[in-house]
Amino acid sequence: MIIPSDLLAGKRILLGVSGSIAAYKALELVRLYVKAGAEVKVVMTDAAKRFVTPLSFETLSRNEVLHSENESWASRHNHIQSAEDADLMVIAPASANTIAKLANAIADNLLLQCALAFPGVKLLAPSANTNMIKHPITQANLKMLGVANYEIVKTQTKELACQTTGDGAMAEPLELFWQSARLLLRNDYWTNRRVIVTGGGTVERLDDVRYLSNFSSGKMASALATALYLRGADVNLIATRFDDGLPSSMHTLDVEGSEEMAEYLTDSIRVAKKGLMSKPSLITDEPIHLIQKTPYLFMAAAVSDYVPAHPQQGKLKKEALGTAWSPELVQNRDLIGSVDKEGIKSVAFKAEFDESSALANAKKALSSKNVDAVCLNVLSTSQGFGSDDNAITFISEKGETVLPRSSKLAISLRVLDEAEAL
Known part of the structure; x- marks a missing residue:
């Protein structure tokens, strides 16, 4: 990073x-x-x-x-x-x-x-x-x-x-x-606030050696989780891929497919929405209860739109599959749209290739995904997924803010500034 x-x-x-x-x-x-x-x-x-x-x-x-x-x-x-x-x-x-x-x-x-x-x-x-x-x-x-x-x-x-x-x-x-x-960088708004970040492209197994996925590197989610950590948040990063050099004291969950991500995400939201959070006392090891702040969810994961209808165990042999193979895929559930977001602030990430329609599509996602904000990233090629920098338009009901291209950690800190106003 x-x-x-x-x-x-x-x-x-x-x-x-x-x-x-x-x-x-x-x-x-x-x-x-x-x-x-x-x-x-x-x-x-x-x-x-x-x-x-x-x-x-x-x-x-x-x-x-x-x-x-x-x-x-x-x-x-x-x-x-x-x-x-x-x-x-x-x-x-x-x-x-x-x-x-x-x-x-x-x-x-x-x-x-x-x-x-x-x-x-x-x-x-x-x-x-x-x-x-x-x-x-x-x-x-x-x-x-x-x-x-x-x-x-x-x-x-x-x-x-x-x-x-x-x-x-x-x-x-x-x-x-x-x-x-x-x-040095923590602030009152984010300190001890529970935040969940999802990241990386989900891995959907066709069999035990082949899978369906995408180019998402998980770097943006890692940078965002690190920015939250630096601001003092109690952050939980749920991802399929992680950037190098993350704070080892930051909580991470390594997942694979969209079903596993959904399971951990649902549990994390349930925990985050509890009325009290606690940490152990340095003197007695008994929990000290802290006043809970409104939790946040940053959905930066690239969840597969389609998943294999019948994932197989073992390795499918090409001799049995023949010269052409058309695995049956079914539409995946909309993870960000389907999770329970009542009582939390939610920010979705949206990658677009067509600059002419990108902003309109991102604005539609505010209502279709039922989120408080959308971070729009317009890509020119698939190589943008693994880059070390990014440019984002932060969109909410209050309007749009263009965050110029910079390193992913720097732009993540800017995203948090915008998210404070939700």
Whole structure:
């Protein structure tokens, strides 16, 4: 997925790097932040400098690294002003030693001092040997930080630097980027709002090796779900195909045919329409009930218009089929038109090839599909389905808004702006 170069424009991130072999991954994290337009300042512990030099971070961030040898009170290059200047503080990697000190408000190095001085939410990415991360005291420290304005990013299970396989590896830089961007970009409208997105072309089996489908890549649905995730929504992406590099903490359901998609979609709508939503408390593991906002459904899937009348098991032999084969197809049900949309806002996606009739057809879909809005995409060739950019006309009863061609994530954020007004 292409990350827009202005996604984090105007955002200032303070990145704390502690003493862990995973410090080298923080270099990639800086690159991702800067590429998305953010201003990045790095603060390092002395232990971190044993793994990666400050010069490496300065080269990527174009900012002087704050460390024990260069703190200045004649400028803003100190732990108080660095914390004041940041919109978000990220600590990645966070060693077991750093986690223990943070949980007890110990401030014997500049990274810890910055963390104490920064009043906002801090994103923490632990990194440690399995026994160290699973130690009861480390786990208690993480729970303490979880109620002290820290967002804890889950560690990975993989081969560690100590050449053992287990839990404790720091989350990948891209996942840390997505979670950082979510903290910086979420808004009141979408935060904790339940949203369902469908995507990809459905796969309708003729037999166990052949199928009927279409060119839809699922990229637009993936971008839309990611945009919703960044705005803070509780999003569920139901799709047959997914783009690469999605946030791993975003909920996804991998489906195949239209019947399977309809089943999961119906269940998801039922859950989304419940009066309360809940999330586990970091202290007691008991659910915390949140006020439910009106759910949304974005139907970006390209559901097959026709399905095989008699799908077969196994593999049909061409010797038995003969020189010509005409499989019997029957018209599929209209999924977006048939699901229960009462009490939810719904947005359909419509692809057209004939520019002269595209707008009229899309407007008709408002009533024929019983939806609140239609996102019209006019294609010139089938290759447009797998492209990394898109141009959309957002159509509702209030009128039409043309969203110029841009990356699919950028245009998805524009679609959400329009959807807020429904």
